[in-house]
Amino acid sequence: MIAGTDTLKRQAVDLLNESGKLRYSFTAFSAQHTELTYYLVNHALAGYKLNFLDTVIMTFLREVVTNAVKANLKRAYFEQRNADIKNPGQYAALIEAFKREGVANIEDFVPIMKELGLKVHIYMETNIDGLRIIVQNNCGMTNEELLRARERIQAASAADSVPELLEQFGDESEGAGLGLLINVILLKRSGIGIKNFQISSDEKSTRVAITVPRSFQMPAQVAELYNRITSEIERIPTFPESVQRIINLCDNPRAEISFLASEIEKDPSVAASILRLANSGGFVVGTRVESIHRAVTVLGIKNVRQLVLAHSSRQILDKHYKVFEEFWEHAARVALYCRLIAERCGFRKLADSVFLGGLLHDLGKIVLHSLEPETVKKINGFNLARTENSTAVLEEITLGLSHAEVGARLAQKWNFPPVLIDMIRNHHSAFAADVSHSVEVSIVHLADAFLRVEENQASYVYFDIEAQAHLNIANAKELQAIHEWVKEAAGKQVL
Ligand SMILES: [Fe+2]
Ligand SMILES: [Fe+2]
Structure with missing residues (x-):
């Protein structure tokens, strides 16, 4: 957790509990805002006994909020250059430069966005029907954009299975469209349903709304897989x-x-x-x-x-499953990176603890791979290149449990220490880590994400801002410098 936000978070939850309503606004989505949002979502869902949906809702919101901020940023970028965003010629001339300079340097544009009054608002409401969240920005979509978005939602909601959807849309490389698709898959497969998702726009703003109905039930197919995986974990022997x-x-x-x-x-x-x-x-x-x-x-x-x-x-795992050598190679490399990141970021004392976290972070993958090899392969092959936890969330909605959660349950069964369990459970969702382990979890998260960058499966822009904040990494440049250092230092060591 970031210092100073603790009281604020509690006050916000009290307010939501008392009045059933809450609104907050920001220019860019910072680590504090993610943590505040997660805290609120988690508490609100707990009121309906639906906490297990928290990563799904957070993934949805992060995607929506990122797009909302990006649309505001785009508007600021065009206005700063006196260009008309609605003029096709001017749009085409600047859009590539915006993708290069604007998205990666959001901090530089915050003052301009503030000056122009460009903000993103989050409204939360809890009532008898469930939890409703609305994300609104200051940019209207064109009719064409709105139509395209709605078509995409329609097409995605018509498909029957996640693999089918992935095959149909998997080659999409453009960010916003893909993000929308991910959200449609999320809502459909999680059982929340597309009808609880609305997108609307006028001249001045775009609003995305989601409702989590209190009468929510996990889809039967997913529940069945969930039970199978849970009983498999029970079957794995203890030490x-x-x-x-x-x-x-x-x-x-x-x-x-x-x-x-x-x-x-x-x-x-x-x-x-x-x-x-x-x-x-x-x-x-x-x-x-x-x-x-x-x-x-x-x-x-x-x-x-x-x-x-x-x-x-x-x-135990080698004896029960066919474990591929690449699995342990990845684990060893993440472990080494963990140790190096700890040293480089001023947490030398944690070096041993995070080394072990790195070694065991993907334990759950072995179980999922052996139970559902085809589905897991498809999920992993689908290069989302977007939010760090997309793969884990896709697993969750397809199989009922992500590899991170499966690993954590196994770690619990094996009586691992709480910090190790947390590193395993939240290595793709650093924002959800327990306050007392946030540095360790962030280190494992970062080590894994660095390797994904090296394998061209992720880009720095979408790294978890919370993890960076916990490790005192100020910006993307610093992050890149740390990665270079870690890569070089690792090259000097024999694995
Ligand atoms: Fe993982
Ligand atoms: Fe990993």
Whole structure:
């Protein structure tokens, strides 16, 4: 959470609870606004016992708000250049430059937008029918744009399944159209329905409204998959007793190292991986570590605990599922990036903790891949290149649970520490992290997102602003510089 917003958030929720209505406005959507919005949405949904829809609604809102701000920004950009946005010739001459300069440098245009009175308003209303949210900006759509948007909504709502929709529209590269499509899929598949989504426009403004009906029910098909995945998680074994004993000893400050070492020796595969780590770079120079006792001393109890968790998770998953090597390669790379980001952003103390978070962040993918390989492949192949959590949300509405949530449930079952569970659960939705873990979650989020940029699956513009705020990253330039540094530092290390 960002300092100073705590009281504000509580006041806003009180106001919404008391009067059933709330309105707030902004020029650009900042980290504080996302957190405030998430907080309000989460509380409002809780009133109807519909909290599980919070990521769906947030994804919807972030998309809508981003587009609303962008339309205002476009207007400011054209007015600053004395160009008429409605004149086709002038529009064509400037639009490419706007996409290059305007979208990436939104901070530069905030004063101009303020001067022109360009704002985005969010209205929330809670009543007997459910939660209603309206997002409004200061830019009217042309008739043609409105028609196109409505056609698109119609076409998307006619399709039957997510894969079908993805095939039909998957090659769309233009942002706003694709964003709208994602939202239609979201509402349709989540069970909220298209009829609860309205878009209207006049000369001066565009309004997008959504209603979450209190009588909401998860679609039967999704509920069935949800149940299948949940019972699969139940079937996955817990850690063996020998491993549990080692972890308990690590947690006991009075436990003797020699006793811990003798417990580790009873589990040959844990013992072997501890020796391997103790002998890898960074821990000892010169002499080889031959005994477990010495290895524990060299690594420290905290590292031993981390290693045992990582090792045992991998063993169980490897035994139950066909896990592809690329999965662990990705995990190892994210883990390394996590450590480097922690060092670079001034959180050196968290380096070990986020390393483990990076290693285990995608655990849930293994389960989903093996249960629903075809659907998952299609979702992953659909390059949304937009919001960081699109894939997770698509999984949620198609399968009932995202890989992040599946991983978190598995981590809960395995008694992982709360911070680790949070890193797994929210690595695609840093805004939803618990206040006390926001830095750790943001680091894992950023490490994963950097790799997506390297694979051409994401761009800096759509990075989570909350994660950047938690890590004190001021702007896109700084973000890019950190990425370059991390990439170079990682290149020097052997994975
Ligand atoms: Fe992920
Ligand atoms: Fe990942």
